[in-house]
Amino acid sequence: MKETGLQSFFKGEKEGISALVEAYAPRLIAFLCGYVGKADAEDLTEECFLTLLERKRRFPNEKALRTFLYRTAKHKALNFLRRTKRQTALDENLSVNGLEEGILADERKKRLYAAMSSLTEPARSAVWLVYLEDYSYREAASVLNCSPKAIDNTLSYAKRKLKTELSDL
């Protein structure tokens, strides 16, 4: 994300918003699908951008911006679940438009992403951050607000689970 794009975004200009949506909406939707169904994930993604517009924060680098968005997304998802007082059924089909060119360019990641649908929260979001976004355990822990050890535990559970999934491929 170029600095000028972000400036235009914060001014509330359409070009800036469009650039940011294109860069981050697919990722946020995919991440939020770890918590809620796809339609809700799309609504919450929109909310995340509005929050960012309100805060007008400065970010030292692109990753800080991305982490801020993921963290906001997680907050919104939890609040949503609390408000609706239910655990929504997660979508079996995780396909999100616009991910192919960027994050899922690599075949291995594509297969992993397809297999993720068999996981439940919090394993989905942890797998997303660590294996697809290449976050470190510590960075993922800061987004999900848990200890790196908890990420480690969750991922070892996920790995066992995915092993059976991936073996048929």
Added chain:
Amino acid sequence: MNYYDEMTNSIYERNLVRKYNRKKKGIAALSVGLAAVLTVGVAVLLPETTSSATKLLSARTVYAEGEVSFESKTLKAYRNFCGDTFARIEREGNTLYSPMPLFLGLSILASGAAGETKAELLSLLHMDEETLVSFCNLLCEYFHLSETVKVAGSLWIRDGFSVQESFLKQNADFFGGEIYQSDFSKRTVNDINVWVRKATNGQIREIIDKIDPSEVIELLTSLSMEARWSEEFSSYADGTFTANGETKSVQTLKRTLSAYYDSGNALAFTHSLLGKEGLTFMGILPNDENYVLDAAELSALFAGKVEEYATEEGIYSYKVYTTLPKFQYESELTLQDMLESLGVKKAFSEGEADFSGIAEGLFLHSPVQHAAIDLNKNGIKASAVVRFPGATEAAPPIYLGEVYITLDRPFYYLIYAQPDWRSEDDVIPLFMGYVTNPR
């Protein structure tokens, strides 16, 4: 029009509506803006240090960015030093102690000491000389790369007094060029206080008011940190705090976590702070008044971690309700009695002290530590011529039970760095405190 264009339009329009609504509340927003301008106006700029002093050496090794790794054994020795010293500090009312500047200062003095004076210092520092030198270098290197934690030191020498060149050379890296020769007049007092303000980002204003005619050197070491909570607290909750039979109302920070620590003598929880050093605040609620946060207790706390675990069936976890009052205070400690009680005696004795590696006839007198801390919903700022985190899980976990840790009576705390998350008890304590009156 594709899906993401629709989203763009929707965000654009909703933002316009919000802007319009905000304008209606324009007057309130304007007065807040004015207050912010006023605050900026009052901020005092620090003048560049040292008008009267002459710089003697300037050197700073520029360290390359890279993995700095500590040895478990050495970190354990350092934590023993932290526990031993904190246990013997006089705790009357709010107390804040930072073991690191004291450790670094004593290490520098030990490098210029000989005979029994040296042996006593090394025994307190729990390390042999070789380990000590490499550990101090590693600490400085580790925090030199940090954006949140700052370690600094300076040495001041009276005009006409000479210090062994080998000592200056040996410690040039640590002082980063801040070795000054000056007349030890009132101006020097001012210069030293300006240095202290600079080293602590203005949090500590003053450490000395006069220099005794018998003093020939002044050694200063400092540690300061400023970090935000990994996850911010949105607001304060009303709460109470009871000390010495009196209950008062306080503002508190509440968070539900999924892990806690039980040493057998105290319950504790942690809140993490942003930064790559793994900075963490630990609030420790002792079971009774006779509690002492010493080296053994430090190990017992980390060993007593109770946390969630995952199996095929899901995640098992506790609900840990934590309450932490916001607090801000300053603390002044005199360290000589504590050090003497831990066997450092020769260093303070005129005629018996042997700092021949620094200068003949030199001895130490009355070291002090000024420290300040401000813990609030945004994060922690602490200096001693020297700041705290948590976990909730989103999945519907299988709850094992509930634990309440409410810091509503005198409690201890620890702020530490954790260089490697995999070894959770290999931590570096930065600040240790005791709170009897949060305000």
